Amino acid sequence: MYRKEIKVLDCTIRDGGLMNNHKFDDDQVRRVFRAVNDSGIDYIELGYKADEKQFKREDFGPMKFCSEKDLERIVGNTEKKCKISVMADIGRFDPNDVIPASESYVDMMRVASYVKDIDKAIDLTNTLKAKGYEMTINLMAVSHARERELDEALEQIEKESGVDVVYLVDSFGALYSEQIAYLAKKYKSILKTREIGIHTHNNQQLAFANTIEAIINNINYLDGTIFGIGRAAGNCPMELLLGFLKNPKFNIRPILQVLESDFIKLRQDIEWGYTIPYMITGILDVHPRAAMKLRQSENKDDYLSFFEKLTSEAEI
Amino acid sequence: MYRKEIKVLDCTIRDGGLMNNHKFDDDQVRRVFRAVNDSGIDYIELGYKADEKQFKREDFGPMKFCSEKDLERIVGNTEKKCKISVMADIGRFDPNDVIPASESYVDMMRVASYVKDIDKAIDLTNTLKAKGYEMTINLMAVSHARERELDEALEQIEKESGVDVVYLVDSFGALYSEQIAYLAKKYKSILKTREIGIHTHNNQQLAFANTIEAIINNINYLDGTIFGIGRAAGNCPMELLLGFLKNPKFNIRPILQVLESDFIKLRQDIEWGYTIPYMITGILDVHPRAAMKLRQSENKDDYLSFFEKLTSEAEI
Numbered sequence: 001m002y003r004k005e006i007k008v009l010d011c012t013i014r015d016g017g018l019m020n021n022h023k024f025d026d027d028q029v030r031r032v033f034r035a036v037n038d039s040g041i042d043y044i045e046l047g048y049k050a051d052e053k054q055f056k057r058e059d060f061g062p063m064k065f066c067s068e069k070d071l072e073r074i075v076g077n078t079e080k081k082c083k084i085s086v087m088a089d090i091g092r093f094d095p096n097d098v099i100p101a102s103e104s105y106v107d108m109m110r111v112a113s114y115v116k117d118i119d120k121a122i123d124l125t126n127t128l129k130a131k132g133y134e135m136t137i138n139l140m141a142v143s144h145a146r147e148r149e150l151d152e153a154l155e156q157i158e159k160e161s162g163v164d165v166v167y168l169v170d171s172f173g174a175l176y177s178e179q180i181a182y183l184a185k186k187y188k189s190i191l192k193t194r195e196i197g198i199h200t201h202n203n204q205q206l207a208f209a210n211t212i213e214a215i216i217n218n219i220n221y222l223d224g225t226i227f228g229i230g231r232a233a234g235n236c237p238m239e240l241l242l243g244f245l246k247n248p249k250f251n252i253r254p255i256l257q258v259l260e261s262d263f264i265k266l267r268q269d270i271e272w273g274y275t276i277p278y279m280i281t282g283i284l285d286v287h288p289r290a291a292m293k294l295r296q297s298e299n300k301d302d303y304l305s306f307f308e309k310l311t312s313e314a315e316i
Numbered sequence: 317m318y319r320k321e322i323k324v325l326d327c328t329i330r331d332g333g334l335m336n337n338h339k340f341d342d343d344q345v346r347r348v349f350r351a352v353n354d355s356g357i358d359y360i361e362l363g364y365k366a367d368e369k370q371f372k373r374e375d376f377g378p379m380k381f382c383s384e385k386d387l388e389r390i391v392g393n394t395e396k397k398c399k400i401s402v403m404a405d406i407g408r409f410d411p412n413d414v415i416p417a418s419e420s421y422v423d424m425m426r427v428a429s430y431v432k433d434i435d436k437a438i439d440l441t442n443t444l445k446a447k448g449y450e451m452t453i454n455l456m457a458v459s460h461a462r463e464r465e466l467d468e469a470l471e472q473i474e475k476e477s478g479v480d481v482v483y484l485v486d487s488f489g490a491l492y493s494e495q496i497a498y499l500a501k502k503y504k505s506i507l508k509t510r511e512i513g514i515h516t517h518n519n520q521q522l523a524f525a526n527t528i529e530a531i532i533n534n535i536n537y538l539d540g541t542i543f544g545i546g547r548a549a550g551n552c553p554m555e556l557l558l559g560f561l562k563n564p565k566f567n568i569r570p571i572l573q574v575l576e577s578d579f580i581k582l583r584q585d586i587e588w589g590y591t592i593p594y595m596i597t598g599i600l601d602v603h604p605r606a607a608m609k610l611r612q613s614e615n616k617d618d619y620l621s622f623f624e625k626l627t628s629e630a631e632i
Contacts, residue, residue, distance in 0.1 A: 063496075176560070177493070177525060202521075203558055207331035209493060209525030216494075227592075239592065240520055244492070256619040259592055264617050276543075276555065276575055281561035301580050302573040 002246040005220045009197075010036045010238055011041040012089060013063055015230035017047055019270045022061035028262055029063065029074050031182040032226065033220040035258035037082050039242065040249040043108060045085040046074065051093040067271025071105035083107035086136075090227035092122045101132030109169070115145045116152040122161040136221070137139060138167035138199060142172045142183060143285050152155045154190040165195040165221050170210065173233050173278070177213040184217035197221030200236050202228055203282025205274055207236040212244060226255060227263045232288035233278035271295060284310055318562040325513075326352045326554055329379055330403060331546035333363055335430040335586045338377035344578055345379065345390050348542065351574035353398050355558065356565040359424060361401040362390065367409040367440045387421035406436045417448030424450040426483070431461045436471040438477040445478040452537070454483035454515060458499060459490045459601050463614055470506040481511040481537050486526065487592070488547050489519025489608060492603035493529040500533035513537030516552050518544055518597025521590055523552040528560060542571060543579045548604035548612060549594035576581035592619045 013024060029046065035046045047063030055064060062070040068088045075084075075267055085108040088095075101107065109128050113121035121137050129135045137157060142150065157166055175183075180198070187196045198214035198221070200207040211222055212215055224238035239259065242252045267273075277291035280303070294306055328348055329340060352360045363379030371380060372375065378386040382402045391400075392434065399422040404411075425444050429437035437453050445451045453473060458466065473482055484499055491499075496514070503512045514530035514537070516523040527538055540554035555575065558568045583589075593607035596619070610622055 148416055176528065204559070205518075205521050205524050205553065208521050212492060220393045235522065237595075238594060240599075243520070243595070252625070253620060256592065256623055276572065279553075279555060279559070283556075301576055303576045304569060307569070307572055 007042040009045060009085060009221060009223050010041050011045040011223055012225040012229055014047050015046040015225055015235055017063050017101045018231040019272055022064040024061055025098040026073050027120050031262060032076050032256055035254040037078060038254040039251050041082055043083045043085045043303060048061040049086050049088045049093045054092060068105060072137050075105060078086055082294055085110055087112060090117060090124055093270055095124055095127045098128060110138055112138040112140050114140055115149050115153045118156055125161050125163050135163045136165040136167055136197060137163050140169045141171040143172055146193060158191050163194060166191050166195045167197035167199050167201045170201055172280040172285055172287060173201035175210060175280055177210055180210045180213045182215055184219050188218055195220050201233055202235060202274060203233040203278045208240045211241060227259055231270050233274055236271040255268050277306055278309050280310060323358040323537050325361060325401060325537060325539050326357050327361040328541040328545055330361040330363050331551055333379050334547040335588055337397055338363055338379040339555055340377055342389050347574055347578060349390050350394055350569040353394060354438060354570040355567050357398055358400045359399045365404045365409045370408060378429055381450060384421060391421060396423055401426055402468035404429060406433060406440055411440055411443045414444060414447055421544035426452040426454055428454045428456050431465050432468045434472055441477050441479045441484045451479045452481040453479050454485050456485045457487040458485060459488055467550050474507050481513045482507050483515050486517055488603060489598040490603055491526060493526055495530045496526045497533050500530055500535050502535055511536050511614055514595055515539040517549055518551060518590060519549040519594045524556045527552045527557060543575055545588050549590055550588040593622055596623050596626060
């Protein structure tokens with residue numbers, strides 16, 4: 001698949017950071033940054049904008065905060081070919097403190113929002129857009145959204161926001177390709193003047209397949225992570241996505257190299273990816289938090305009782 | 317997806333046996349057999365028909381041979397609700413030695429064949445069909461078949477064989493869903509009087525997605541294995557397939573139970589599933605043997621040099 005409008009975003013460090021409170025050391029973040037930068041990937045998302053009055057530095061790694069100084073240590077003297085993205089969560093920082101994009105290492109900010117919070121997301125997006133940042137709204141947990149409310153939120157974004165890209169986010173890894181196709185067509189039909197993006201989770205081993213389905217349906221912004229790292233079952237594996245895309249600007253070799261140097265060890269230290277409890281929450285279309293709790297417990301492989309518990313809760 | 321014609325075949329013990337020379341103990345095979353039997357799955361494939369003059373008993377587990385005595389030890393007093401399948405490889409046993417289906421535990425035999433060996437496959441299939449067995453031909457490595465030769469083989473099967481089901485087999489885990497859809501339509505259009513089956517490999521994490529694509533394209537015989545066990549990157553995970561199929565006859569619980577009791581331990585003893593070397597052979601559409609050799613070596617995680625080696629070989 002070669003379509004010049006396609007943009008790939010690597011969120012290895014950002015989504016992976018959800019599994020270890022962003023406690024990557026600077027060297028590791030630098031190695032990932034350089035691999036992504038050399039592979040022709042368009043954007044790298046390194047972490048979050050978070051207010052140091054709300055969150056203590058000592059409880060998290062630097063990429064929870066992504067201050068200019070934090071980013072400077074990562075970029076260093078590297079010639080910056082990919083753009084840098086951070087997530088900007090509603091209420092977790094003061095947008096008035098944000099410096100103009102022209103003075104920042106950050107090129108893009110992404111606002112994650114549930115459908116019900118769309119007014120706040122549009123307001124925050126417009127404030128940051130005025131400072132010169134490329135902006136996205138990532139509509140989370142779309143598998144739980146009521147259809148009429150989703151339609152209204154999309155119409156509101158199209159009318160009221162200056163956002164560049166709206167992401168379809170399968171937070172629970174619950175959607176099948178047919179549903180991705182249906183939603184992609186909906187987003188395209190309502191958001192006539194915006195680009196659409198896709199962010200998938202791998203609970204049912206469909207993160208890559210659903211990203212391909214999104215490409216087929218004219219979605220141009222594609223999220224992936226190296227070795228699929230990310231919360232719970234993780235995300236679309238970047239190595240598979242680069243293997244699929246035929247644009248010669250992409251080069252899989254730097255990704256293979258950092259996989260080899262960093263990700264085998266990392267996977268031994270922190271768990272992510274397909275496991276049966278995450279598969280179960282995916283099939284049941286619920287948040288993975290119960291499965292994450294199970295995986296931290298002594299009963300981490302008690303699949304049947306976990307299934308019985310979740311299905312009997314679902315029946316209430 | 318509920319279509320009453322859909323039949324699910326579990327080949328956990330057969331395809332998994334390729335990773336350990338079929339050295340499962342009888343107790344383990346019995347636990348898998350009972351789980352599959354209780355879950356509403358239509359067929360279980362336990363192993364191979366292999367000639368004891370060609371292969372020594374002491375080099376393999378019993379499911380390499382699947383004699384009536386071997387199968388009797390597995391079925392025991394269990395009420396047999398699922399049918400039993402074995403693979404019957406061309407030249408590995410004498411079809412004249414096979415007893416009639418009415419006297420055997422075996423209900424179905426599957427003949428794996430490359431397109432070029434289709435004459436032999438049809439001959440073997442017809443001999444065994446005459447003994448009363450349900451028969452399939454599994455056309456391997458279809459991603460390497462020349463299109464005209466594939467068309468001719470399918471026409472020949474339709475005209476000359478008594479086979480019940482013809483399987484589309486993505487041996488190298490190289491096919492994307494669009495290609496599965498294209499081939500499924502081809503198989504359906506030529507094999508007008510036969511059922512079609514699908515057997516996928518998970519090199520690109522597409523085994524489940526491609527099985528769904530096959531279902532959408534009216535393929536009715538679906539192969540899966542518990543936790544995706546199978547050679548190299550493994551197969552379509554049965555637990556995902558049962559989560560997708562809506563026919564109330566299927567029950568995922570016995571599969572979750574045997575996953576818990578047996579497959580976590582088994583995965584520690586033998587390796588299968590998505591790894592970067594298998595991903596690389598999948599993307600390059602080549603046999604996984606080079607990756608299997610790498611995974612047995614000290615350099616099992618040298619991804620970049622493996623990629624460079626395979627791509628420079630491919631250029632010659």
